[in-house]
Amino acid sequence: MSMKTVLDPTASSTTAGTVELRDVTKSFATNDGNHLVLRDITLSIPPRHIVAIIGASGSGKSTLLRLVAGLGDGPTTGEATIDGTTIAEYDSRCGVAFQEARLLPWRSVFENVSLGLPKGTAKDAGEARVRHLLELVGLDGFADHRPREISGGMAQRASLARALARNPEVLLLDEPFGALDALTRLRMHDLLLEVHAASPTTVLFVTHDVDEALKLADTVLVLGTQKRPATATRDAERVPGATVIDVVQPRELRPRSTTSREFAELRHRLLDNLGVQLSSEA
Numbered sequence: 001m002s003m004k005t006v007l008d009p010t011a012s013s014t015t016a017g018t019v020e021l022r023d024v025t026k027s028f029a030t031n032d033g034n035h036l037v038l039r040d041i042t043l044s045i046p047p048r049h050i051v052a053i054i055g056a057s058g059s060g061k062s063t064l065l066r067l068v069a070g071l072g073d074g075p076t077t078g079e080a081t082i083d084g085t086t087i088a089e090y091d092s093r094c095g096v097a098f099q100e101a102r103l104l105p106w107r108s109v110f111e112n113v114s115l116g117l118p119k120g121t122a123k124d125a126g127e128a129r130v131r132h133l134l135e136l137v138g139l140d141g142f143a144d145h146r147p148r149e150i151s152g153g154m155a156q157r158a159s160l161a162r163a164l165a166r167n168p169e170v171l172l173l174d175e176p177f178g179a180l181d182a183l184t185r186l187r188m189h190d191l192l193l194e195v196h197a198a199s200p201t202t203v204l205f206v207t208h209d210v211d212e213a214l215k216l217a218d219t220v221l222v223l224g225t226q227k228r229p230a231t232a233t234r235d236a237e238r239v240p241g242a243t244v245i246d247v248v249q250p251r252e253l254r255p256r257s258t259t260s261r262e263f264a265e266l267r268h269r270l271l272d273n274l275g276v277q278l279s280s281e282a
């Protein structure tokens, strides 16, 4: 993509946010009582950082992401802030995209992306911003298409553009590439890094893919449960609630080689943390 897309004449002066969670727990009321999903989450994510969240299925990755986005009713205990201010419900400082593009089928691509604009955006400025974003994600020729007329990868790019239309301080992506074919996925990796270079935002994304996490992120957070030590009368058991069980920060700068020694070592460590048994040559 050309460098001209990097210069956005319509961008507001929004800066990237610092995300902080302090002693956060999250539980849900169920028929069997309270279900503790997250516990003891304390973390500080600096502006412009890209953070990947990985963990076994059900370990609370989406729950953590939703907490930062202000979706749902917030932490059960503890504090979650952006730039020192408590995260509000549907916090306007956040832009969110999900595994499914969730576009309105009866609206054009242009109109769908426009839905992400902050309330009260002037018409001309809004249109210019949406045109810019469509160019940034390579959809400038598809503004008038309906969602059914574009591919899954294109729909996902439109969903990313809609999240960016808010000019978010924090961009939250829940398995954004999970439903895409391998080639489209690789292209989306490049696109995310281009978007990140072009718009100064802090990014948190959930993924199941260790390679994707290591390739894109400054920091990889691993969510999981911890074992309580075994005692004479009790076998080792898992402490309820997932927490951050490992933090990995690749030293190599992006774009990262997936064939480097560091990559291989970190990959091994992450898979081990996820309980994936590797053969000796892996």
Ligand SMILES: Nc1ncnc2c1ncn2[C@@H]1O[C@H](COP(=O)(O)OP(=O)(O)OP(=O)(O)O)[C@@H](O)[C@H]1O
Binding pocket: 028, 029, 035, 037, 055, 056, 057, 058, 059, 060, 061, 062, 063, 064
């Ligand atoms: N609104 C809710 N009400 C009750 N339980 C919930 C709610 N949201 C999440 N949970 C529970 O929290 C746990 C973690 O769910 P979550 O979706 O955050 O995990 P995940 O790591 O993102 O999983 P996956 O990788 O399968 O998407 C699950 O047991 C889920 O049932």
